[in-house]
Amino acid sequence: MKDYWWNSNGPLNALHSFNPLRVSFIINGLTNMKKIKTKNIGTRQSLENIKILDVGCGGGVLTEALARLDSHVTGIDPSKELITIANDHAKFLRNKNIKYLNESIEEHVTSNTESYDAIVTSEVLEHVSNKYGFLTNCVDCLKPGGSLFITTPNRTIFSWLSVKVIGETFDFIPKGTHEWEKFICPHELQSILEINCKCDTISINGLSYNPFTNRWSWTDSTDVSYAIHAVKNT
Amino acid sequence: MLLNSSTKRLYLSLCNVANYSSSKKYYDIIITGGGMVGCAMACKLAKEPALRGMSILLLEGGPNRNQYDFNAKKNTFDNSYSNRVSAVNKSTIQLLQSVGAWQIISDLGLCNVVKEMRIWNSGGGRSGGVNNMLTFNNDDDLAYIVENDIILGALYKQINEEKSITVNYNSRVNQCNLPDSHKDLATVKVANGETSFETSLLIGSDGYGSKVRSAINGQQYISWEYGQRAVVATLHIQSDEDDIYKGHVAWQKFAQLGPLAVLPLDNKTCSLVWTTSYEEANRLAELNDNEFIDALNDGLSEEKESNNSSLLLADDAARIVSKVLNKYCQLNNNDNQNRKIKSTPPVVIGVIKDSRASFPLGFGHACQYVGQRVALVGDAAHRIHPLAGQGVNLGFNDVIELSDQLNHSVLAGADIGDLNALLNYETAAQRHNIPIMLGVDAIQKIYGSSNNFVPPAITTLIRNVGLSFCQSASIIKKLLSDKASGLPV
Numbered sequence: 190m191k192d193y194w195w196n197s198n199g200p201l202n203a204l205h206s207f208n209p210l211r212v213s214f215i216i217n218g219l220t221n222m223k224k225i226k227t228k229n230i231g232t233r234q235s236l237e238n239i240k241i242l243d244v245g246c247g248g249g250v251l252t253e254a255l256a257r258l259d260s261h262v263t264g265i266d267p268s269k270e271l272i273t274i275a276n277d278h279a280k281f282l283r284n285k286n287i288k289y290l291n292e293s294i295e296e297h298v299t300s301n302t303e304s305y306d307a308i309v310t311s312e313v314l315e316h317v318s319n320k321y322g323f324l325t326n327c328v329d330c331l332k333p334g335g336s337l338f339i340t341t342p343n344r345t346i347f348s349w350l351s352v353k354v355i356g357e358t359f360d361f362i363p364k365g366t367h368e369w370e371k372f373i374c375p376h377e378l379q380s381i382l383e384i385n386c387k388c389d390t391i392s393i394n395g396l397s398y399n400p401f402t403n404r405w406s407w408t409d410s411t412d413v414s415y416a417i418h419a420v421k422n423t
Numbered sequence: 424m425l426l427n428s429s430t431k432r433l434y435l436s437l438c439n440v441a442n443y444s445s446s447k448k449y450y451d452i453i454i455t456g457g458g459m460v461g462c463a464m465a466c467k468l469a470k471e472p473a474l475r476g477m478s479i480l481l482l483e484g485g486p487n488r489n490q491y492d493f494n495a496k497k498n499t500f501d502n503s504y505s506n507r508v509s510a511v512n513k514s515t516i517q518l519l520q521s522v523g524a525w526q527i528i529s530d531l532g533l534c535n536v537v538k539e540m541r542i543w544n545s546g547g548g549r550s551g552g553v554n555n556m557l558t559f560n561n562d563d564d565l566a567y568i569v570e571n572d573i574i575l576g577a578l579y580k581q582i583n584e585e586k587s588i589t590v591n592y593n594s595r596v597n598q599c600n601l602p603d604s605h606k607d608l609a610t611v612k613v614a615n616g617e618t619s620f621e622t623s624l625l626i627g628s629d630g631y632g633s634k635v636r637s638a639i640n641g642q643q644y645i646s647w648e649y650g651q652r653a654v655v656a657t658l659h660i661q662s663d664e665d666d667i668y669k670g671h672v673a674w675q676k677f678a679q680l681g682p683l684a685v686l687p688l689d690n691k692t693c694s695l696v697w698t699t700s701y702e703e704a705n706r707l708a709e710l711n712d713n714e715f716i717d718a719l720n721d722g723l724s725e726e727k728e729s730n731n732s733s734l735l736l737a738d739d740a741a742r743i744v745s746k747v748l749n750k751y752c753q754l755n756n757n758d759n760q761n762r763k764i765k766s767t768p769p770v771v772i773g774v775i776k777d778s779r780a781s782f783p784l785g786f787g788h789a790c791q792y793v794g795q796r797v798a799l800v801g802d803a804a805h806r807i808h809p810l811a812g813q814g815v816n817l818g819f820n821d822v823i824e825l826s827d828q829l830n831h832s833v834l835a836g837a838d839i840g841d842l843n844a845l846l847n848y849e850t851a852a853q854r855h856n857i858p859i860m861l862g863v864d865a866i867q868k869i870y871g872s873s874n875n876f877v878p879p880a881i882t883t884l885i886r887n888v889g890l891s892f893c894q895s896a897s898i899i900k901k902l903l904s905d906k907a908s909g910l911p912v
């Protein structure tokens with residue numbers, strides 16, 4: 190399993206190759222919110238001293254990237270196995286601030302309200318049944334003015350085709366990983382964030398993925414997948 | 424995520440791997456081979472803002488040649504030129520500028536601009552010869568001729584000023600262990616050394632016999648020898664006072680046994696790269712300097728038209744030429760800068776003592792430029808015929824591509840040895856290099872064969888394909904002035 194998760198040739202390679210786009214989405218978002226020190230823009234220290242919570246961090250593919258950029262990152266995941274894998278792998282990081290906890294966001298929020306500059310939850314929301322509860326807990330962990338970054342597939346015929354049919358048929362995605370019915374559309378997500386969570390939406394960007402070349406790209410259409418950046422009201 | 428239960432055993436064994444022994448010294452990046460390309464790689468990475476603070480180790484098999492005394496160089500006169508020079512193109516110069524090396528070279532006037540190229544073939548007659556010399560001039564600096572040692576010296580000067588770079592001389596790498604997955608590091612061992620080194624990214628710039636290349640899993644290396652040698656020397660030529668481009672003309676003759684290039688170092692001095700058969704190279708080596716000069720002048724002037732009319736290769740050659748033509752000339756057929764002139768080849772009047780040497784020539788292509796925590800640059804990845812003067816320019820282009828990719832991926836939080844970034848480098852570099860390598864090889868096959876029935880084959884070919892020599896030379900022109908200048912055509 191460990192090999193399976195972290196092998197960059199394996200089926201989860203899609204998460205690895207997604208890193209450049211989602212990390213720059215986070216950096217750009219934080220730069221726009223003036224959270225990144227000018228001297229650190231365009232350097233390997235761009236996230237210096239920024240406190241980030243990665244919810245549903247899995248094996249830590251994204252978490253480690255954020256740690257390498259000098260953020261103080263905490264990854265939480267309900268899966269014990271994945272947290273062990275993530276911890277084990279983090280030994281390869283030298284002198285970085287990374288911490289993994291095997292707990293749910295419901296547990297985490299009890300002692301961490303308003304304590305993060307940014308919350309990241311990437312490719313997780315589609316697995317969550319109670320989206321409303323999940324999102325309010327995430328936002329509760331966020332400092333006022335803090336940023337929430339989410340990436341998730343859309344619930345359209347395209348995402349159904351690409352995730353269920355192409356993805357699972359060709360083994361790009363392990364079978365049974367996704368229940369398409371749980372996917373959420375950008376406008377549904379936006380209204381939960383704005384109405385229930387007191388956030389402002391800063392941007393919604395479409396994403397596409399070509400499994401044959403293993404490349405992600407930004408697109409104008411959110412039909413397949415999208416990234417959203419919202420900010421908690423002060 | 425689906426999980427299964429055999430996980431535990433797996434990562435128990437992996438924990439052992441993680442406890443790597445501390446007797447190995449760790450560097451973020453290790454570069455093996457401190458030739459021109461390896462040195463440029465080290466400088467470029469050290470200057471990349473995104474990589475600031477990363478430790479770089481440069482392992483060079485040879486001794487520390489602390490001989491590049493630039494000021495001394497400036498004050499002595501032409502007899503100190505080395506016999507190894509390169510024609511560097513625009514993008515190479517930009518790279519050398521970006522690491523501060525070009526400024527050192529140009530401030531001291533240690534480079535010479537080529538303002539015009541004059542190309543002709545052997546055989547005279549209607550299709551070529553000195554009466555049909557083709558010239559390309561070059562208003563925006565096609566290329567500069569610089570001695571290899573000067574480039575190396577300027578790069579080492581910059582390297583010595585970078586705190587993040589450690590250079591170990593006399594350190595021939597004789598063992599490389601590349602990991603199967605990125606969870607392990609790459610290790611290298613140096614001959615006669617006790618320590619081994621560990622790194623997140625191993626860059627092989629150890630030349631065409633690369634040790635690093637053969638350590639890459641599943642590597643296929645396609646290579647052949649051309650059965651030719653390049654005879655090099657530093658020459659004195661008669662200066663032609665009427666020539667407006669005096670001292671800035673590069674000559675290239677496609678002689679029967681192979682191309683012969685005379686590259687300008689200053690008004691009176693040139694560097695020779697004379698491709699010829701093994702036998703001829705050996706014969707030339709035995710001659711004394713005066714005999715050598717005579718042989719060279721004979722080679723540069725008119726050759727008797729061969730009356731061998733065997734045309735076996737014509738069809739083959741026709742196919743290759745039309746392929747290359749399609750690649751390079753379709754895009755731009757109406758370029759009129761080239762003109763045919765009646766001109767004379769350079770007259771060699773002297774050869775600098777001890778400057779004569781010769782090198783074997785071959786072709787090589789590594790199908791994989793990268794692997795887990797490893798990348799190849801320069802001659803380690805590709806070796807080409809020097810007829811278009813492209814070898815080191817391709818290598819410098821690799822340096823630009825690789826540092827770009829590493830820069831991007833590190834800024835996005837990736838490990839410096841991230842395989843996805845390395846694969847992107849491989850794609851970009853091969854897309855640039857392979858067409859040039861094939862083009863140069865095709866030209867070599869047509870013009871450079873030791874088979875003496877090739878020149879008549881070209882004549883037939885010219886008729887067959889409906890080309891004049893002038894047009895077929897525009898392939899070379901395309902190669903030399905567009906692709907060769909490294910900028911998009």
Ligand SMILES: Cc1cc2nc3c(=O)[nH]c(=O)nc-3n(C[C@H](O)[C@H](O)[C@H](O)COP(=O)(O)OP(=O)(O)OC[C@H]3O[C@@H](n4cnc5c(N)ncnc54)[C@H](O)[C@@H]3O)c2cc1C
Pocket residue numbers: 455456457458459460461482483484485508509510511594595596597628629630631633634653655696782783800801802803809811812813814815816817818
């Ligand atoms: C006659 C001739 C003329 C040429 N003319 C031109 C020209 O005009 N223009 C042009 O662009 N190109 C030209 N080339 C090609 C050019 O010289 C090469 O492409 C260029 O030198 C390659 O540079 P490199 O740094 O990749 O390799 P090299 O110059 O081969 O450097 C390799 C370095 O690695 C070191 N090394 C090797 N093995 C090990 C090891 N195991 N451990 C540690 N160190 C090691 C060596 O000591 C050396 O310093 C010419 C080539 C020839 C033969």
Ligand SMILES: C[S@@+](CC[C@H](N)C(=O)[O-])C[C@H]1O[C@@H](n2cnc3c(N)ncnc32)[C@H](O)[C@@H]1O
Pocket residue numbers: 204244245246247248249250251265266267268271293294310311312313316317318323424
């Ligand atoms: C596709 S993985 C994404 C991993 C990681 N975010 C990344 O992008 O590399 C989905 C992760 O979501 C986690 N997850 C599923 N349901 C969750 C929930 N309700 N709360 C938090 N995490 C959950 C899973 O354990 C799994 O690690």
